[in-house]
Amino acid sequence: MAIFSKRKYIFSKGIDQYFTGVHSAWSFVALFFKEAFKRPFHWREVINQSFEVGLRSLPLITLTGFIVGVVFTKQSRPSLEDFGATSWLPSLIGIAIVRALGPLVTALICAGKVGSSIGAELGSMKVTEQIDAMEVSAINPFKYLVVTRVLATTITIPILSLFCSFVGLYGSYINVHTQESSSIIAFYQSAFSTISFLDIFTSVTKATVYGFTIGIVGAYKGFNASQGTRGVGKAANQAVVLSMFLIFIEELIIVQLANWIRYF
Amino acid sequence: MDKLQQHSIEYNETVISIQGLFKSFGELHVLKGVDFELFKGENVAVLGKSGTGKSVLIKIIVGLLKPDSGEVLVLGQHVDKLERKELDTLRLRIGFSFQSSALYDSMNVYQNLAFPLTMNMMNLSKKDVDEAVEEVLEAVGLNDKANQLPSDLSGGQRKRIGIARTLILKPEIMLYDEPTSGLDPVTSAEIIELINEVQQKYNTSSIIITHDLTCAKNTGNRTAMLLNGKFLKVGTFQDVFDTDDEQVRAFFNYNFIQ
Numbered sequence: 001m002a003i004f005s006k007r008k009y010i011f012s013k014g015i016d017q018y019f020t021g022v023h024s025a026w027s028f029v030a031l032f033f034k035e036a037f038k039r040p041f042h043w044r045e046v047i048n049q050s051f052e053v054g055l056r057s058l059p060l061i062t063l064t065g066f067i068v069g070v071v072f073t074k075q076s077r078p079s080l081e082d083f084g085a086t087s088w089l090p091s092l093i094g095i096a097i098v099r100a101l102g103p104l105v106t107a108l109i110c111a112g113k114v115g116s117s118i119g120a121e122l123g124s125m126k127v128t129e130q131i132d133a134m135e136v137s138a139i140n141p142f143k144y145l146v147v148t149r150v151l152a153t154t155i156t157i158p159i160l161s162l163f164c165s166f167v168g169l170y171g172s173y174i175n176v177h178t179q180e181s182s183s184i185i186a187f188y189q190s191a192f193s194t195i196s197f198l199d200i201f202t203s204v205t206k207a208t209v210y211g212f213t214i215g216i217v218g219a220y221k222g223f224n225a226s227q228g229t230r231g232v233g234k235a236a237n238q239a240v241v242l243s244m245f246l247i248f249i250e251e252l253i254i255v256q257l258a259n260w261i262r263y264f
Numbered sequence: 265m266d267k268l269q270q271h272s273i274e275y276n277e278t279v280i281s282i283q284g285l286f287k288s289f290g291e292l293h294v295l296k297g298v299d300f301e302l303f304k305g306e307n308v309a310v311l312g313k314s315g316t317g318k319s320v321l322i323k324i325i326v327g328l329l330k331p332d333s334g335e336v337l338v339l340g341q342h343v344d345k346l347e348r349k350e351l352d353t354l355r356l357r358i359g360f361s362f363q364s365s366a367l368y369d370s371m372n373v374y375q376n377l378a379f380p381l382t383m384n385m386m387n388l389s390k391k392d393v394d395e396a397v398e399e400v401l402e403a404v405g406l407n408d409k410a411n412q413l414p415s416d417l418s419g420g421q422r423k424r425i426g427i428a429r430t431l432i433l434k435p436e437i438m439l440y441d442e443p444t445s446g447l448d449p450v451t452s453a454e455i456i457e458l459i460n461e462v463q464q465k466y467n468t469s470s471i472i473i474t475h476d477l478t479c480a481k482n483t484g485n486r487t488a489m490l491l492n493g494k495f496l497k498v499g500t501f502q503d504v505f506d507t508d509d510e511q512v513r514a515f516f517n518y519n520f521i522q
Contacts, residue, residue, distance in 0.1 A: 040386070125368075133366035136326050137380035137433070138352035144383070 028220045032150055035143045042148050049152035053114050057160055060109050065164035068101055069093065069171025077179070086180075087190075093172040094191030099199050102165030103158075104251060107210035110157055111243040115218040118149050119239030122222025123232040131223070146223060150215035157211030158204045165203070202258040209254065210247050217243040273485060277304040278337075279437055279469045280325060285334035287320055294320050296493030298334070302437075307463055307470045309484030311477070311504070313515060316490050318473040319363070322439040325471070326360050327351050339436065356384060359430030359468070363442040365422040367414035373425055374410040377401070381432050400428040403465065404458060420451035427458060431466060438462060438470040444479045452479065459483045477516070489515070 009016045073093055080086050122145060125131050134141040173187045218239040225235040280302035287295040294317035302308055312318050323329040324336055327343045336343045341354055367376050377397045381388060388396075401407045404424040414422060423443060430438065443459060444452040456479055462468055472483050480487050481501045488498040491511050497504045505516060 128369075129362050129364050129366040130368055132323075132328055133360075133362060133368070133429075135328060136355055136358070136360040137383070137429075138355040139380065139383045140348075140352075 024224070025220060028223070029216060031142060032147060032216060035140070036147050036151065038143075040143075042144055045144065045148040046151045046155075049148050050156045053110070053152050053156040054160065056117070057106075057110050057113050058163075060113065061106055061160050061164045062167050064105055064109055065102070065167035066171035068105055069097065069168035069173075070175045072096060072101065072168075073172040073175040089176060090172070090187050090190035091194040094169060094193075094195050095199070097168040097172070098165050098195050098203050100251075100255075102168060103161045103203050103207040103210060104247070105168075106157060106161040106164045106207060107214065107247045108244060110153070110160065110211070111214050111247060112240055114153060115214040115239045115243045116236040118153075118215065118218030119222040119225075120232055120236035122146075122149075122219055123225030123235035124222075126223060126225045127228050127231055142223075146216075146219040149219055150212060153215030153218075154208055154211040157214065158207035161203065161207035161210075198258065198262060202254065206251065206254050209250050213246050213250065214243045217246065273306045274304040275306075278302065279304050279339055280471070281335075281337040282321075282325075283335040285321075285324065285336060286332045287317065287324060287329065288332055294493060295324075295331075298490075298494060300488065300495060300498075302469050302471060304469050305463075305467060306485045307459070307472060307483050308498075309472045309474055309480035309487045309501070310490055311475060311480050311487060311515070312490035314475065317493060318490055319441050321490070322360070322441060322471055322473055326355060326358055326439060356433055357436045359427075359433065359435035359438045361423070361427050361430055361438065361440045361443060363445055365414070365426035367417075367422060367425060367429070369414050372411055372413050373401075373406070373417075376414065376425060377429050377432055380429060384433070396432055400431045403431060403461070404428040418451075420447055420454060423447070423455055424458060427462065431462065434466065435468060438466075438468045440470060440472045440474075442473055442475070444474065444476045449478075452476065455479075456482045491515070 073089065076089060076092055077086060080089055080092070122131070125145070131141045131145070134144065169188065169191055170184075172191075173182075173184055176182055176187060177184075221235040221239040221242070225231040227234070278301050280300070282298055282300040285295050285298040285300075286293075298321065300321075310318050310321065320329060324331050325338055325343065327346070330344050338354060339357055341350070343351070343354070346354060367373075368379065371379065374397055377400060378393050381393055381396055397410065398407070401410060404427055406421060406424055406428070409417065409421065409425070414425070417425065427440075427443075438459075440459060443455050447455065459470065459472060459479075460483060463470060470483075472479065474480050474483075484501060486498060487501045487504045489496045489504050489507075489512050496509060497507050497512055504512065507513070
């Protein structure tokens with residue numbers, strides 16, 4: 001009995017910590033859904049945070065979306081030329097950008113820019129006792145800091161994703177226009193002719209899931225930061241790495257689900 | 265300053281009562297059976313070495329940490345058994361001044377002070393909030409700092425604003441965590457004066473966690489010495505100071521004080 005009572009870990013330190021971490025992360029997600037639907041609602045803070053997320057990422061998303069459109073068109077043209085199918089270029093680019101590249105590029109940029117920022121901000125508030133200060137002032141810090149930020153990323157990132165797709169198509173049009181004369185309306189008509197409602201729906205759903213992931217991972221890492229300033233850096237870094245990893249996993253799952261629905 | 269003559273303390277009314285409080289962090293046993301009482305209108309200075317659990321004690325009182333065992337009654341309520349809503353209602357009656365001041369660094373002084381008020385009393389008008397902010401800024405003597413960011417304030421000013429932020433909710437109990445740490449002697453004296461003014465003006469009962477003997481002597485109606493997870497001695501500052509206990513004497517560094 002004495003041996004059992006002195007045991008510090010159920011399995012080993014690493015395995016125990018892994019399961020504790022998984023449990024803590026799921027509890028955090030569950031708490032989000034519990035708090036998100038309870039009064040009071042801090043809508044003003046959600047709007048503030050949405051502006052923060054949007055404005056902070058907009059220049060980079062515009063630039064990246066445009067470049068992705070130009071480069072993807074440039075790379076695709078030779079292959080289509082071999083088959084004499086350059087007229088299919090707008091449709092190809094349209095499908096690629098709306099279905100995959102738009103949401104993915106937006107999510108990866110926001111994971112780096114917004115996710116790290118949420119992780120660092122909340123981490124810094126945690127280690128400087130600002131979160132405790134809210135708690136003792138009878139303010140629910142989870143509701144005020146976490147729920148508002150996660151809602152902001154979940155709402156804003158799909159909008160940014162649609163914008164990124166639009167700019168990406170514009171970048172593609174600029175490239176097409178330098179090679180052959182075509183009107184922008186004809187280009188967009190051709191691009192959208194092959195895009196279905198399911199494509200747009202999947203794209204927005206994906207971006208919504210990515211937005212939620214970026215917000216919740218950043219907030220979780222920040223909210224659980226420790227070890228002073230080192231912990232803040234670690235929280236920001238882990239927020240980016242983990243959210244990017246999860247985004248790729250989610251991409252894989254959602255694409256499979258969308259294909260299943262498409263061919264069902 | 266003879267505080268007992270200036271301020272009336274109701275020794276028959278307990279605002280905080282702690283019995284047999286234990287708290288551990290893993291293998292580290294911090295509090296090992298603490299018994300303590302704070303009376304209405306009284307200031308108690310809690311002295312002790314770093315890492316003896318002084319801050320843990322007040323974090324348990326305000327419900328930031330859960331005790332392992334023991335009874336913690338604050339204003340007649342068992343803190344560790346309260347639901348979130350009840351705990352929040354109780355917290356509105358307790359002010360907590362952090363060692364690091366814990367000001368919200370993205371907000372200016374006005375917003376820092378108004379925040380607890382607007383979040384807890386949503387029907388207040390802008391005028392009411394302005395007046396409340398002005399009142400507490402005046403109480404801490406920093407009327408001209410409303411538009412400054414915390415990063416633009418000195419250490420002493422940050423402490424004052426931290427205290428003002430707790431006062432805006434008109435608490436009955438004040439918990440000060442190392443109010444004079446990291447401050448020069450002149451600024452420390454100003455904070456000590458402020459703690460006493462708060463006691464007089466707002467009729468608060470306070471626990472002042474400190475290892476600053478000047479602060480303990482000048483703010484506490486009683487002084488409590490926390491060593492090895494228990495209160496070794498509770499009494500007037502002189503009582504604690506005059507004790508024969510080796511560990512307490514070592515803390516006071518008797519010769520140095522003399």
